[in-house]
Amino acid sequence: MNIHEYQTKELLRGYGVPVPDGRVAHNVDNAATIAEELGGERWVVKAQIHAGGRGKGGGVKVASSIDEVKQFTNEMIGTHLVTPQTGAEGRLVQRVLVEQACNINKEFYLGMVIDRATQRITVIASASGGMNIEEVAKTDPDRVIREAVDPAVGLAGFQCRKIAARMGFTGKQIGEAAKIMQALYRAFRDKDALLAEINPLADIDDGKLMALDAKMSFDANAMYRRPDITELRDFDEEDTKEVEASGHGLNYIALDGNVGCIVNGAGLAMATMDAISFHNGKPANFLDVGGGASPEKVGNAFRIVLQDPNVKAILVNIFAGINRCDWIAEGLVQAMRELDIQVPIVVRLAGTNVEKGAPILEASGFPFIMANNLDDAATRVVAALEDAA
Amino acid sequence: MSVFVHKHSRVIIQGFTGQHATFHAEESMKNGTTVVGGVTPGKGGQEHLGLPVFDTVHQAVAETGADVSGIFVPPPFAADAIMEALEAGIGVIVVIADGIPVQDMVRVKRYAAGKDAIIIGPNTPGIITPDACKVGIMPSHIYTPGRIGVVSRSGTLNYEAVQQMSEMGMGQTTSVGIGGDPVNGTDFVTVLRAFEADPETEAVIMIGEIGGQQEVDAARWARENMSKPVVGFVAGVSAPPGRRMGHAGAIISGEADTANAKMDLMEELGVHVVRNPALIGETARRVFS
DSSP, rough: BOHHHHHHHHHHHTTTTOSSEEEEESSSSHHHHHHHHOOSOOEEEEEESSSSTTTTGGGGEEEEEEEHHHHHHHTTTTTTEEEEOTTTTTTOOOEEEEEEEEOOEEEEEEEOOOOOTEEEEEEEEEEEEEEEEHHHHHOOOGGGGEEEEOOOTTHHHHHHHHHHHHTTOHHHHHHHHHHHHHHHHHHHHHHTEEEEEEEEEEEETTTTTEESSSEEEEEEGGGOOOHHHTTTOOOGGOOHHHHHHTTTTTTEEEEESSSEEEEESSSHHHHHHHHHHHHHHBBOOEEEEEEEEEEEHHHHHHHHTTTTTTOEEEEEEHHHHSSHHHHHHHHHHHHHHHOOOOOOOOEEETTTTHHHHHHHHEEEEEEEEOOSHHHHHHHHOOOOOOOOO | SSOOOOTOEEEEETTTHHHHHHHHHHHHHTTTEEEEEEETTTTTTTTEEEEESSSSSHHHHHHHOOEEEEEEEEEHHHHHHHHHHHHHHHHHHEEEEEEOOOOHHHHHHHEEEEEEEEEEOOOOOEETTTTTTTEEEOOGGOEEEEEEEEEESSHHHHHHHHHHHHHTTTEEEEEEEESSOSSSSOOOOHHHHHHHHHOOEEEEEEEEEEESSHHHHHHHHHHHHHSSSSEEEEEEETTTTTTSSSSTTOOOOSSSSSSHHHHHHHHHTEEEEEEGGGGHHHHHHHHHH
């Protein structure tokens, strides 16, 4: 689960990370008032969307007058900002962050992730800030510093000083950087984060360190115990079909093909997409109905898949372990009765109660195309697509 | 023989009296598994499925000599349950729960360091040595005793591969689901090492997915240390980068994480890679015959 930059900065400010003075604005007047109250001569206006790369899309601008603050805010709010991460349609900007600008001497990178290799929270830092850390790791791996944290001890002071020294800090700044690392670690641990990034961490005006941009994402599985973070979720930043699906206990991800997929289990769902691709078809979505798929759940899966106008055929692939094929079959028949389904449907059932599932589909009289196995299913759905075209 | 669980394994179920635990404990017993009791705090002294219920794992181990535990408690309580089993000296801990907070597992792994135990999962269908011991939720009837070791991250894709094998007349020594989470108890290398050491296992099928590097690490290990052939598949060739595909661990966060990148490397390292998931069984037959 992601949150906005202004929310991340508020959270980190509470932990003692120095961030620029600033507030979020929802309209032009609001932005002007904030800039006036902040004072100074220059302000940064930043579009608040979850996607990165905002600077490249014109979503980050420095204003030298209140009029410019108004102008930039006006240009951003209500428009779809296109960045390298949003896709061509962009993302609607509904608010901007107005901050006091500062002079930057040097930029650093400071991040934390849960590293799969060490299976620990790991600090990632670099003296090359302001740019994409993945790029730095690729072109100049020696400039990326990694330090794993022992969960029983926490991030130790000596580790912070070691990282700070390797980042090139000297004198007072070593202690300052160490304090920021400790604060970021506490926020990461307390709030069940999966990722935290300060990029850039900047050496500004008088040698102070400040987090000029910050990003955090959180573990959805832990949000039951983090109501303060859950509150920050912005549904406008998420795909409406994906949100609807998760409300029904379904895991749905929209893709750009034309074969709708309804599968149980994440691994089999991916493999089904792969099998379709192998036969030169293009999956329209990833959909995992999960365990305990009731007829209602199957109906909801159909509704969501069919909301995508690109879907020209559907492949249902169920390998029932904890599920039961007869429930799935009932759900399929019910969906056919309730929804106006015009596209061919290929069904492959296997596992628990398969012998009860197939007769239900046959008896229904609906033109299900039955498949014997995964390869057969993928072949048939691609063929059905060609017939329909 | 087999790996991790066998016909002498003595199994307890944590969260024993819950609905799913009850159903799957009964299924396991029908499949020949020796379930010796279970744990549900507050229900100690009762009987369930004709077996004793204990308040703590410590008591259960002392009374029954259990050495394997299947953990069926909900995700918020699972980390504590795993540590309880570790502390009580259980040797094989199978964690079914899907949705344990990642940082909980980070702490569990730290707690497990230095203890002589195998944690299988979380987010796994479990482990099965056909007709001898099953701890998990997989449909037992698709598994048959045989000579092939199976290890996978995904549950349903494990079923898919096993079904394809069964249709070709190939059975399994043991099938291990290591789970779909980014921080898990047991990695591919640990399971490959066990299969290599098991005299009955003649070959291994390894089924991975996008995210992380453990399939490649395993292939590298296998090249140096394994005499038995390995057939491999990585799910998610058609998955877009940056999106979490159901499993918390299935996300492409860099070029090296993609299914094709991993399969290319595995192939270079000597794994018999299957590019079409529908042909896992057929490839296995060709390679192993």
